Amino acid sequence: MKKTVWIGKIPLYLFMLVLSVCALLPFYMMIVMGTHYSEDLYTGVKLFFGKYFVENFHAVMRQNFLLYYANSLIVACCNTIGGLLVSALAGYAFAKYDFRGKKPLFAMIVATLAIPQQLGLVGFVMEMRWIGMNNTLFPLIVSGMANAFGVFWMRQFIESSVPDEIIESGRVDGCREFGIFFRLIMPIIRPALITIFLLFFLWSWNNYMTPLVMISDQKYYTIPLSIALISSEYRTDYAARILALSMGTIPILILFSFGSKYLIRGLVAGSVKG
């Protein structure tokens, strides 16, 4: 009896195996190709590690890669932390307070979910030029900081997982309204904060289009833009570029390895009422 159950599951295991291999293969290829001599990548399939890692690493470092790394980190951290605070505060207000204009204001936020970011891109570029902030990291930090998805999700989460009694008891104890939020609410909504942190960080780190149209001064390039600069002695060094990309994936990989189980937990609680 047990045996037939096991055999019946073979197609299932095969399905998961094939899918997982497909998911991993390009990722694996990325790491492998970063260790080969660039021109060799076009002479045949490379399935195993090569011997050119050190040279590629030097080619990457010659291009000030650490500067672009730092730029990416600054942008992603500021954008994520700012966006997280803004969304959590607004989400909390919409979930737990009654105030005039609450419904239309929230409906407005939800409606902006359907607006593509590109709609205002030309205006955003010009705005930044006028205030002299184009070619700085500032536009990359503030763009998307007011994130409708974040507010929407935070409201759902807080509404379903924060009991009103906690807020009342905080008031009785003489906490101020903002004190209640920072001291009592923030710890309770940690799963949602982690989830939104992971997603915001990912989106900011991988953002390609905003820096592409905003930044022309190489000093302020982020990793996705800097890749095109990597070349050695008048030739395009694809292997070095790929190595740089592998290196650029490390922070995201670390964050998600630790956070992936929180990701679902945070999403779950937010979707209960969704």
Place this chain on the structure above:
Amino acid sequence: MTKKSAPYAMILPYFLLYIAFGLFPILFSLGVSFTSWDGIGEMTFVGLKNYVRVFTQDKYFYKSLWNTLILLGISTPIQITLGLLTATFLKDFFKKTQNGLQLINFLPYITTPVAVGIIFQLMFDWKSGVVNAFLNLFGAESVYWLGHAWTARAVVIFMLIWKNYGYKMIMFLSGLSTIPDELYEAAKIDGASWWARFTKITIPLLKPIFVFVIITSVINGFKLFDEPQLLFNSAGQPTGGPDRSVMTVVMKFYDSSFKNFEFGYGSALAYCLFLVIAAASLVLFRVVNGKKKED
């Protein structure tokens, strides 16, 4: 701060940021879309001329819209099916290894699009790509993937599925965990098969997640830019792939605005895209709600 004024103070940062860096640029772009302007010189008012040009003279607008619809229309249903299946399988049969498998299947979604572009370029390379090597292994001939219109589209569709099914899986996993276990237990006692439980309990109860996933996929699908752009980014490759077969509306917008510096025309294109997205969202809502009434 009193209880009355506190909520306003809490939503203030959001609205200040949104008005300054979201709403203002959008309204300004709307104004620009009625002008002819390169961002530096004189701005001349041209009325609806840009919009007339989008709809009547620019054959590449329709082509890019058509391309976007093909890429979106084929890849989205597959992404959703794969995401749903993996999520259910993980929950029902892979309890012990769920965390690891979850991360593996989510890995494509977190990989930088720039990396995805370069890796897929090399994997689908005509001469040295791993895909053709695999085909040759079975005696099939090498395919010039990135050189023909429809094979280039197939590669982009494959990229999109590969990149996004893990995100769908996460969404469905979060939805699945809100379905009470007692329902499944009761069905099991009644002798319902796995398939019956899947079609009679899982799918109907996941409806809210389906609505969310379908609508966000369509909205995001219309914004498609990174993947096809980066696949054909290197020197010697035509913009938008062979015969512009993977040129999307946003790529067209990017070309007009930031390569040709036609800010007015580019803004008009962005507004046309917005109209398409708004119409598609409305139709989708109708379809979804119509289905609800039948139930």
